[in-house]
Amino acid sequence: MSTRRIYLDHSATTPLDERVFQAMQPYFSEIYGNPSSVHQFGQEAEAAIEQARQDIATIFHCQPQEIIFTSGGSESDNLAIRGAAFAARQNHKGNHIVTQALEHSAVGRTFKQLEEVFGFEVSYVPIDKEGRVTPYALRSVMRDDTVLVSIMYANNEIGTINPITELAAVAHEYGAIFHTDAVQAAGQLDLNVSHLGIDLMSISGHKFYGPKGIGALYVRHDTPIIPIQTGGSHEFGLRSGTHNVPSIVGMAKALQFAYQEREKHIEHYQLLRDRLIDGILNTIEDVRLTGSRTERLPSHASFVFKHIDANNMLMALDAKGIAASSGSACKTGNPEPSGVILALGYDLEWAMGSLRLSVGRQTTLEDIDYTLEILPQVVTVGRKLWTPIA
Ligand SMILES: Cc1ncc(COP(=O)(O)O)c(C=O)c1O
Structure with missing residues (x-):
């Protein structure tokens, strides 16, 4: 050895950035209130969450209420895909959803389940020899009844970056919602959602020197999506469950440092x-x-x-x-x-x-x-x- x-x-x-660790610490001890509580203990925690939401929104160039906190990249992917597919079904839109073979299993297996258990029809966009999805290839599988497209920003296994702006534009031509798994991209590539033109975007704290077990989903304000975890209607009704305050604070700090530097x-x-x-x-x-x-x-x-x-x-x-x-x-x-x-x-x-x-x-x-x-x-x-x- x-x-x-x-x-x-x-x-x-x-590894966790030491500065992020410092920023998280008070939320394990002094500031322990439940952010949903009306008293001051709760409101201190709530203020920290809203500051974190604002800080992430600044990096994404979006509104704070378009950021939904989740337990990580996998949950963000599940909420985006299942939430958008179920909303399309509820609204009697089409039944056709699109992805590609190289997605992380958080996306790939969610599509499989939607196909096998819920009867959605799935098409896989062909990839080129470098593992890239081209707008031309995406267009070849799009249909008038396509409701959702999910293509990752950058691949975890082979590092290939997809042309997200162009792919989102193709999806929108057909009236479909566009989701991107930006878990590997976050911290390194541009996350400006108006440049990218996407509707849904997943990130995960532990890939950019933040804590594990925390993530976020960007949900563009007019995107039809329903919750997959129901309960006390936290996170604008899209993701119930008492907030993981230290990790939310840590993820936002980590993202800020990553983009400043x-x-x-x-x-x-x-x-x-x-x-x-x-x-x-x-x-x-x-x-x-x-x-x-x-x-x-x-x-x-x-x-x-x-x-x-x-x-x-x-x-x-x-x-x-x-x-x-x-x-x-x-x-x-x-x-x-x-x-x-x-x-x-x-x-x-x-x-x-x-x-x-x-x-x-x-x-x-x-x-x-x-x-x-x-x-x-x-x-x-x-x-x-x-x-x-x-
Ligand atoms: C591309 C991609 N998507 C999703 C995930 C899952 O993220 P998490 O570990 O936060 O659930 C990963 C983790 O490796 C990933 O690389």
Whole structure:
């Protein structure tokens, strides 16, 4: 085991910013009232929530009442998609909903459930070889009865950024609502909702140095959507449940810091990311960059390696102190390829060996150079262990 600890899994989660931690602390102790209570204890907590809502709205360029607090990216996706689909049904609009194969499971499985349990008709937009959804491809599946389109802003596994403004415009031509999962984009890409022209947008606190278990959904003011969690009518009736005050405060602070300091961080990420990509492509054989070289998240590098089981690779890297991740899952010792990599057209000889390396604020050039030294050794050993697929 190595004594080094290099964290290259910032797309999975980021550490909490120390300044955010400080800002959250009073809401665990002194300021403990229930924000729904009329007394001063409650109103102090309520004021903090409304300030957080205002701060996020400033970054989104929207009205504060268009921000709904949720328990994270998954819940925001569920509320957006199921809420909009159910509202369309209630209003006797169409029954056709659209997404694509590379979505996070919070979107993908919600669409599956809407299809299998609730009888919606789902179409999947074809993707290009870099995993991008083009406006042309979206247009090819749109119909007059399409009520909802959900396409992610940036992909978690391959980092590809989609042309959201153009895609939203196509959806609107057909009178459909447009949702984007911006969970990976938040903290790095433009979140101005009037530039993007979207109706619904999901974010999650823990991807931009905020706390885990907190998220938000932007709901454009005239968007027909009904709650999926009913109860005491919190959050303008769209999401019931007593507010997680410290985390709401923390998420808003984290987003503010991320956008105040964005240029500096993006420059740092891109330098490290490009060094990783060039170093890996130049020194290792039979490796491909997955996703786009240019239209990709600044912090994100992802690859497929031929004839290697990614789970072996992850364990070997971990033993050398490098934390990375893969889209391939190891379920009870039975490795499975990444669905995203398969959808991009790679066969099993490649799809078992996907690797994601995502850099962050604390990552250094030395961390990258150490990774570039270790990875070729890990790949060489891993390939010796490869058993051909029958
Ligand atoms: C693209 C995307 N959507 C949704 C989620 C789920 O977010 P959360 O972990 O906050 O539920 C993730 C988390 O990895 C993600 O990457």
